[in-house]
Amino acid sequence: MNVAAEIPWERAIAALEGIEQITDPNQLTKLSQDYYHFSPILAAQLVDKRADLVVRPTSEVDVLRVAQVCARYHIPLTVRGAGTGNYGQCVPLQGGIVLDLIKLNQIHSIRQGVAVVDPGVRLANFDKQARPQGWEWRMYPSTYRTATIGGFFGGGSGGIGSITYGQLRDRGNLNAVRVVTLENYPQVLELRGDAVQQVNHAYGTNGVITRLEVPLAPAYDWAESIITFPDLTTAARFGQALGDSDGLVKKLVTVCAPSVCQYLTALQDYLPQGQACALVMIAESSLEPFRELVREFNGKITYEKSAIEAQKGISLAEFTWNHTTLHARAIDANLTYLQTFYFTVERVLELEQQFGDEVMIHLEFMRVEGRVMPAGLQLVRYSTPERLKEIIALHEAAGCAIADPHTYILEDGGRKVIDPVQLAFKEFVDPQGLCNPGKMRGWSEKYPRGRVGQV
Ligand SMILES: Cc1cc2nc3c(=O)[nH]c(=O)nc-3n(C[C@H](O)[C@H](O)[C@H](O)COP(=O)(O)OP(=O)(O)OC[C@H]3O[C@@H](n4cnc5c(N)ncnc54)[C@H](O)[C@@H]3O)c2cc1C
Incomplete structure (x- = not known):
């Protein structure tokens, strides 16, 4: 449904004077998309979704103004960071306004291992300032160079660093946020401690995060290594052993089957055909004992860069x-x-035995509830939607948990259950259901005809 026709756009646009507005159709299309096309299912569902207007605030006060205009004229509002999400999280299903926060990007402080930042701060830009002070993000996605911190907490899950610090949703990885509500008279709420989970990984369905207080990690000099093994079994066991080696300081442990290695064309000089590999970021201070672990598994180091060398080219990440x-x-x-x-x-x-080359194994080792374990971002040879569903069901039947990347619905992509805390927060801060409408199943099921008129 596109509700644009009923919106008094002239009045809305006039009320937003002074805030950058984008109406060029090509720009509107570009700023309404993310990387959902990784999924053939989402590619078909989301291709024609487009905002009617994009606005680029530069301050929290601007965001409050946008929120008020949306509340007054019943305009759907979809927040956007850098638009690198994979599941159409920032695609405006019902048109309306896309709130692009890329210019709300001040770093307010980096002090005693805690950063206070605006949501539009790009992750790599932040580290450039924090590392000389001895700090860095605990974890970041491989889209580190473009993605924003607001978008990472809004739609991401974990990444490089998760081997040590777990996932974004883990208690202690986000201290506090400020959130702008979509009430008739929008306010700024401050959430601290466990209360942050109300908006953490909520796809911007229940308010706009305008500031984050994020605990950091001590910055290490990260060396980068590629290690090859004759087969996936040895590579995966090596990955687990490295993950379990508490004395080795590491940021990244990736393992790829030979079938996946063939696609890493820029690394082919270091990936002999038919071999499995591990891609690793390890503290320089841990390199000596790390090499001993590699020897124990008869691995071969085919690529090694010191931290300084690694900063020059493209990171293995x-x-x-x-x-x-x-x-x-x-x-x-x-x-x-x-x-x-x-x-x-x-x-x-x-x-791996069951699916052969239809599902090619790519593992990221990460810490989950105190234990390191392999998570897969397997490559799948796509045939039909039915077969994709069957592959997912067979994995679940074998005891795996799948975070389905072929749905834009918040709950269906994650733990498959409605989060009552996030839903209750939405009822409070977004009474008209304007924030990223169509993404939260809990809301759509409770208010199938919209909430206005039912309460
Ligand atoms: C090649 C590739 C690699 C990737 N690797 C990883 C990875 O390693 N780990 C990982 O977790 N993800 C990964 N992603 C997904 C994505 O890049 C990250 O999650 C990234 O952090 C998203 O940031 P963004 O600024 O692009 O957010 P966007 O895509 O712009 O937004 C993501 C979601 O957050 C919401 N949002 C954005 N800002 C706010 C805000 N201020 N308040 C409330 N809601 C907000 C949006 O509405 C949207 O629902 C990858 C994607 C690609 C294409």
Whole structure:
């Protein structure tokens, strides 16, 4: 449904005077999209969704004005960071306004291991300022160079650093946020401690985050290594052993089956054909014991860069997480992917046997509730929607948990259950259901005809 026809746009636009507004049709299309096309299912569903207007505030006061205009004229509002999400999280299903926060990007403070930042701060830009002071983000997505911190908490889950710090949703990875509400008289709320979970990974469905207080990690000098192994079994066991080695300081442990390595064309000099690999970021101070672990598994180090050398070219991180999918799709656009908690290496190997080359194994080791385990961003040779569903069901039947990347619905992509805390917060801060409408199943089921008139 596009509700644009009923909106008094002239009045809305006049009320937003002084805030940058974008109406050029090409720009509107571009700023209404993300990387949903990684999924053939979403590609078909979202291709024609477009905002009627994009606005670019530069301050929280501007955001309050936009919120008030949306509330007054019943305009759907979809927040956008850098638009690098994978599931159409920032695609405006019902048109309306896209609130592009890329210019709300001040770093307010970096003090005693805690940063206070605006949501539009790009992750890599922040680290450039924090690292000379001895700090860095605890984790970041492989889209680090473009993605924003607001978008990472709004729509991401974890990434490079999750091997040590778990996921964004874990208690302690976000201290506090300021949130602008979509009430008739919008206010700014400050949420601290567990209260932040009301908006953490909510796809911007329940308010606009205008400031974040984020705990940091001590900055290490990260060396980068590629290690090759004759088969996936050895590579995966090595990945688990490295993850379990508490004395080795690491930021990234990625493992790819030989079938996946073939798609990392820029690294082919270091990836002998038919071999599996591990891509690793390890503190320089841990390199000596790390090499001993590699020897224990008969791995071969084919690439090693010191931290200073690694800063010069493209980081290995840009071949991991969903960048692996990006590189593979550049060669074969028929490939798509899954996001799977395997929990154990044994289960990875069982499922590798079951699916062969239809599901090619790419693992990211990460800490989940205190234990390191393999998560998969497997490459899938796409045939039909039915087969994709069947592959997901077979993984679940084998004991895996899948975070489905082929849906834009918040709950269906995650834990499959409605989060009553996020829903209750939406009822409070967004009584008309204007924030990113159509994305929260809990809301659509409770208010199928919209909430106005029912309450
Ligand atoms: C090649 C590739 C690799 C990727 N790798 C990873 C990875 O390693 N880990 C990972 O977690 N993700 C990954 N992603 C997904 C995505 O890049 C990240 O999650 C990224 O952090 C999103 O940031 P963004 O600024 O682009 O957010 P956007 O895509 O603009 O927004 C994401 C969601 O957050 C909401 N949002 C944005 N800002 C706010 C705000 N201020 N208040 C409330 N809601 C807000 C939006 O409405 C949207 O629902 C990858 C994507 C691609 C294409």
